[in-house]
Amino acid sequence: MLLKVGFIAALMACCVLLSCAVEQKKRGSEELQSHKKNTDSDIKVKRNYITANDRRPEAATLRKKVIKAAKTRVATGLRGDISCTRLAGICQPNRYICQGRYLKDKCSGARTRQCCMPVGAWSVLCASHHNNRVRACDTHGCGAFNSERVNSLHKAVDLVCDDYGIINAPFTGSLAGPVSRKDPSGNQYDGVKLLNDVHCVKIFNIRPHRYSGPVARGEALGYLLPLQERFSGITSHLELQMCDGADPSPFI
Template identity: 80%
Template sequence: MVKKTGSKKLSTRTRSNVRCTRLGGICQSNRYICQGRYLKDKCSGPKTQQCCMPVGAWSILCAGHHNNRVRACDVHGCGAFNSRRGNDLHKAVDLVCDDYGIVNTPFSGSLAGPVSRKDPAGNQYDGVKLLSDVHCVKIFNIRPYRYIGPVTQGEVLGYLLPLQERFSGITSHLELQMCDGTDPSPFI
């Protein structure tokens, strides 16, 4: 399929695959091996055309860790996206970090101010919003060194606030929540 635009020809397939390529992926048939994860509905063509995201499109957030490890279940719950939290679903991903550990910027972009949220028990969680042309994420349980301005991937963002003081036995972690409520797992 080719669409004429003035004197140039634009492939509509290429244009509609932009949703995948802007995320850092490549559109391919899902019968091929993808070293990372497939994302659905990001590519043009048949349903078998899916967006293959590379492993760890974002850099490692917690200094001293060799990967972005999702918090397993402990006495206070589980850290995976859509895990049960009482009667609700956890619409974020918890990444294991050390109390007071350095948190790095996962992708280049701009800090867009402080964010906070309260859980049903009244506990408040503070963090920062990070934006780029492609991603918008809120990072909780951290104390950023600043709340506004440009940042580059891997730059020191702040440090992890201690959770052990409030929740004995919890695995210390930061929380990643996409601004639109989608699952951040394919990028970590």
């Protein structure tokens, strides 16, 4: 009987010990898994942090480069267009219609981007008039460009003005000395040359205040010499001639 009781007690003790061992092993496994998850989470967070920190400066640097390049292009474009804008022109592709005429090498960018000089880009030459009015035909001829003259064509434009009227500079530039010419009849016409980086003109039938030095657009150059004394009934006018013989009509 005692032997049987002792065997049962030993068996119960073994079951208790086995249960404790199983419980201990289970707790250890859970703690190991929890520790592994926490470690993986920390590693993932660190990786995300490093990746974010690595990309953030790169993105910021790229944005700065783009902004700087854009500002450089704008600044370069503005500086390159100054040669056109200071002449009251507009830089645009030459496939667009220009009411005046295009000037080359005055704009930044492609060669097809040129300076459009609008009609009436020059100011009024005769101070007593509101516009540059071309002399119509009278008994002594016509004042338009390429009008027929004795054995030649008129390679200038006559602008109506009153005798002794003040003549203003049509554009900003510099005076480059006196000029004179004679017609087939031997009549001499005196005047002055005015030029800048783009334009060069000779203005006849005027008495300049001076023959050299800089002048601003609209500044008085001198006064119109009277023509009635030599040509009775003629329309008083100044004669505007481009230095290269081109037609100045688009600018006046």
